[in-house]
Amino acid sequence: MxxxxxxxxxxxxxxxxxxxxxxxxxxxxxxxxxxxxxxxxxxxxxxxxxxxxxxxxxxxxxxxxxxxxxxxxxxxxxxxxxxxxxxxxxxxxxxxxxxxxxxxxxxxxxxxxxxxxxxxxxxxxxxxxxxxxxxxxxxxxxxxxxxxxxxxxxxxxxxxxxxxxxxxxxxxxxxxxxxxxxxxxxxxxxxxxxxxxxxxxxxxxxxxxxxxxxxxxxxxxxxxxxxxxxxDFFGSPSMNLVAGEVLQESSASRFRSARFEVALPKHFRTAKPGATTLGIRPEHVAVTRDGKGDVELPVRLVEPLGKDTLLYFDSGTERAFVAVTEGLDMADIKVGERIALSLDQRRIYLFDDKGQRIGNAK
Ligand SMILES: Nc1ncnc2c1ncn2[C@@H]1O[C@H](COP(=O)(O)OP(=O)(O)O)[C@@H](O)[C@H]1O
Ligand SMILES: [Mg+2]
Known part of the structure; x- marks a missing residue:
């Protein structure tokens, strides 16, 4: 040996x-x-x-x-x-x-x-x-x-x-x-x-x-x-990856894309402003039917798997934005319905224009 x-x-x-x-x-x-x-x-x-x-x-x-x-x-x-x-x-x-x-x-x-x-x-x-x-x-x-x-x-x-x-x-x-x-x-x-x-x-x-x-x-x-x-390679369904930009303002950092505008956690305060991809895994996206969220997107597809339900949203690009919810509670959501989503701040990833990870998720 x-x-x-x-x-x-x-x-x-x-x-x-x-x-x-x-x-x-x-x-x-x-x-x-x-x-x-x-x-x-x-x-x-x-x-x-x-x-x-x-x-x-x-x-x-x-x-x-x-x-x-x-x-x-x-x-x-x-x-x-x-x-x-x-x-x-x-x-x-x-x-x-x-x-x-x-x-x-x-x-x-x-x-x-x-x-x-x-x-x-x-x-x-x-x-x-x-x-x-x-x-x-x-x-x-x-x-x-x-x-x-x-x-x-x-x-x-x-x-x-x-x-x-x-x-x-x-x-x-x-x-x-x-x-x-x-x-x-x-x-x-x-x-x-x-x-x-x-x-x-x-x-x-x-x-x-x-x-x-x-x-x-x-x-x-x-x-x-x-x-x-x-x-992108690990995880099924894959991590959501959204192209957009980082804005550093006096009060806070934000990420903005065609459809999203989310506040970023403190550890992204040093991220360079400009073209950036935001990543978040489907299990870290919370779906609320009545509440407010970081973004409201129309549903493209509902996949009830029994143990969980996968919800695919229209992200404005070919790649759907995916959320996974436990059980079948969300299985009756209709295609086209607009749903509020919030992203778990602690689980947000950022990647620079070369694809390198920015900062460390805490
Ligand atoms: N005997 C060989 N002759 C020429 N090119 C090869 C040969 N074996 C592998 N390659 C090339 O080397 C690269 C790596 O191949 P390989 O090790 O088989 O990849 P993987 O197993 O990850 O699919 C590929 O571009 C493949 O075409
Ligand atoms: Mg091989």
Missing amino acids: ARIELCNLTKSFGAVVAVKTLNITIEDGEFVVFVGPSGCGKTTTLRMIAGFEDPTSGEIRIGDRVVNDLEPRDRGLGMVFQTHALFPHKTIRQNIEFGLRMKKVPPAERAQRVREVAEMVHISHLLDKMPAQCSGGETQRVALARTLVTNPSTFLLDEPLSSLDAKLRRELRAECDRLHEALKRTFIYVTHDQEEAMTLADRIVVMRAGEIVQTGSPMEIYSNPVNYFVA
């Missing part, structure tokens, strides 16, 4: 810089999720750690050892790929034990280990079936088992659940979590799905265009995004 360090790790494919001077230390036993939109360099990063891709420059260390020149099989890591890639003409049992055969593990021990991991991911009943007879979720469990059986110090998982439907994804997500708890090994997990990152990670690494934008615990990332990109 060992910590993994990436030092100025860079990978170019011709003119494309897929990964740009990445620096991060992953602690022993940590569950780290690399998340970002498609093409931001997640797979390339993971493949370099695994040893399937040579870095253009920079170092990968496992423990105190630089492993750049070490073969994948000598790094003690186990990779679960984006596509399951099982051998189609081997049974599930043969697929799982393949890695052990390669390592010349004796048959009795092999059988024992296959039994153990099959039990761990609940596929004991599938061992004599062929891959074509397994469902997507089962195949993914087999892929996990195949890596588990080699007993790696670190698991590298590249979007292992992306081909599954929502319910199976949730189920297997819980499974990954459980395995991490039980095995106490390091997990490095790659996904484009913010919800997967939020639910699984001890620490999230947000990537964009080959670079790390922010690292932190899920709650840090959610409540303290460093910029517009991170604010």
Whole structure:
């Protein structure tokens, strides 16, 4: 077991810089999720750690050892790929034990280990079936088992659940979590799905265009995004982001857009006047049917979900302004109705014209 360090790790494919001077230390036993939109360099990063891709420059260390020149099989890591890639003409049992055969593990021990991991991911009943007879979720469990059986110090998982439907994804997500708890090994997990990152990670690494934008615990990332990109990427429904301007007047700071005019909390007193985007999460917008608010907007769509109701308002731009209210109290609101909204002062974010966060929300 060992910590993994990436030092100025860079990978170019011709003119494309897929990964740009990445620096991060992953602690022993940590569950780290690399998340970002498609093409931001997640797979390339993971493949370099695994040893399937040579870095253009920079170092990968496992423990105190630089492993750049070490073969994948000598790094003690186990990779679960984006596509399951099982051998189609081997049974599930043969697929799982393949890695052990390669390592010349004796048959009795092999059988024992296959039994153990099959039990761990609940596929004991599938061992004599062929891959074509397994469902997507089962195949993914087999892929996990195949890596588990080699007993790696670190698991590298590249979007292992992306081909599954929502319910199976949730189920297997819980499974990954459980395995991490039980095995106490390091997990490095790659996904484009913010919800997967939020639910699984001890620490999230947000990537964009080959670079790390922010690292932190899920709650840090959610409540303290460093910029517009991170604010927009995490949360469902997404944060409301309204383009407008900051006005600094003698008495107070205010934010104004075509439809909004809100007083800003004190800590924005130093914000530069001018073009600014205001951000507020849907759960921090209060909806009042009779009272006054910071803004009155017409309802565009009502989405009753049972536990909550989502209200989409016409914000004057293509992007709706969203509020979430508990239960079904607001489910009977009519499209077109004008509703007063107030924003929780403590939860207002501001972003400058470059998308950088201004000040700190208190
Ligand atoms: N083998 C390759 N040859 C050329 N370009 C590649 C190769 N692999 C990845 N890339 C490019 O590198 C960038 C990052 O890719 P990737 O790491 O697969 O992103 P992600 O996994 O985040 O979707 C993309 O622009 C992609 O097109
Ligand atoms: Mg990828």
